[in-house]
Amino acid sequence: MAAQQEAEQAVVYRQSALMPRMLKGTRNFVVRKPLGAVGAAIIILMTALAVLAPVIAGDPLKLNIIDALESPSGKYLLGTDDLGRDLWSRIVNGAQISLIVGFAAVAIGSGSGGVLGLISAFYGGKVDIIVQRAMDTLMSIPTLILALAIMASLGTGLMNVVLAIGIVQIPRANRIVRSQAFAVKQSEFALAARSIGASDARIMALHIFPQCIAPWLIIATAGLGTAIISEASLSFLGLGVPPPEPSWGGMLSGRAREFYAVAPWLAIWPGVAISMAVYGFNLFGDAVRDVLDPRLRGT
């Protein structure tokens, strides 16, 4: 009984030590990187809107022809589109799509790119040559055109968008992790691990990988903004998330364009949403880069 109490007490102590440290860390970040903090605030706001969408907004697909093309008002915060769908509700639900695509595509793309980079650097020789020529190939097709070609081949849909944008993001993470892993591979602790008989997988996972996290994270955060803008572009061109799903890019294309002269809010809000989101991720990404890579600080 006493032991349990002691353990509980220890947890409380640890938490009480952790909380001020986290607060202090946050305050430091805000003071040193004001632009990065603005970016983080935008990301948090966007995530909150996406999560709370069912509570704070109605059905994004509900048609209401009588109220079509209503201008922004108390009833419809951002107005309605040509089919009378509530724009606020569509924007808020669109945030879900953008966030899902952003994080999933980066997880798939930068994730597999990073693992391949690790393997490529660790084994070197033929493995390295094969992987790097494959990366050359992927990088030789313009990113948007490669994503479009994959979409044309797989067909439209949310999962295919994630896959297409993810594949496009593989090479950058690969290159950055590879060059870092090359340097770490020759370090004495990696050699020491090998000399006591550690397996390849163990050396890669426990000794080399931790040293590659910082550069990988820089590329991954930079990839979030790119992924969101790519999704919007694909959907805008009709080869992304298909209507009637409320993708921000899709909302700016198709029939809506015919009504811009009478309902300019249709042209404005989805674009503001995309720009704000991508701006937030880019500001945050720049700050992350500055913090994690002292060499690039201030550049």
Place this chain on the structure above:
Amino acid sequence: MQAYILRRLLLAVLTVVMVSLLIFIILRVAPGDVAMMVYTQGDDDIVAIDEEALQRIRENLGLADPLHLQYLKWVGNMLTLDWGTSYFHGGSVWEDFKEKLPVTLQLAIMTITISVIVAIPIGIMMALKQDTWIDYVLRIISLGGISVPSFWFATLILVAGLYWFSWSPRLEYIPPWEAPWDNIRMFVWPAITLGWVTSATKARMMRSSMLEVLRQDYIRTAHAKGLRNFVVVYRHAMKNAMLPVVTIIGISFALIAGGSVIIESIFSLPGLGRFLVEAMNSRDYNIVQALVAFFSVWIIIANLLVDLTYGFLDPRVRYD
């Protein structure tokens, strides 16, 4: 230098081969039965299928051969400029391509000119005034250029033009030799839109490259021996900071290839980008394959030229 050129050339050829394989896999193997799509012409309600007609379409399109033969035949046709015909309207892809290429080239040249003129001075300015309000304002604007999607920026220009000046883009293309003024007017907004987006990336790269050079010892020496600030920046720093500009211009080619797809669609410019989107939307794979291959070769050649220029300008590069 000769060995370097040879090595780079071989690598470029290898990349072209790999890219052609990738395109073939993505667009010929993955999408399923193209013959069926041609047969139904996008109409999903057809129930009765004439197997013989389907087989005829397959043979006509060369889809009945084994895959490796199809690949070799496709590569051979691409090289001999026999790019086949559109699956749906039957027109020659090569003829369409020749007609649309000048539009995209003109857009690319105008965009690169605009963005180089804008981006390089801004990038240098940001580096020289690092961490002052000028740097902050320019950084916020240039980050905006990366964050605002080009298709939305273009849409705003269109809506504003329509709203206040009742201006809308012309639908038919005017070659520069027929009516130069009309031609420029047609391209100026698309080029500015695309130029802004590509300038943002370039200005940011120019800034970090300049900052790196400004921290070198020889710059401090130049300051220490009493040279004027102007001379240090323009004689000493600029020369080395300009090296990455070559890379920057190379990268613009990639950005423009992707950007033209969007910008041409919005401003109704009859170039290759719009051609590609239309072909993709109607699943016209002959056109898609040819155009994706063309854009990739465009990038590979741009990268090759960048590397060769680098090897020429900076002898250290040749010994990697």
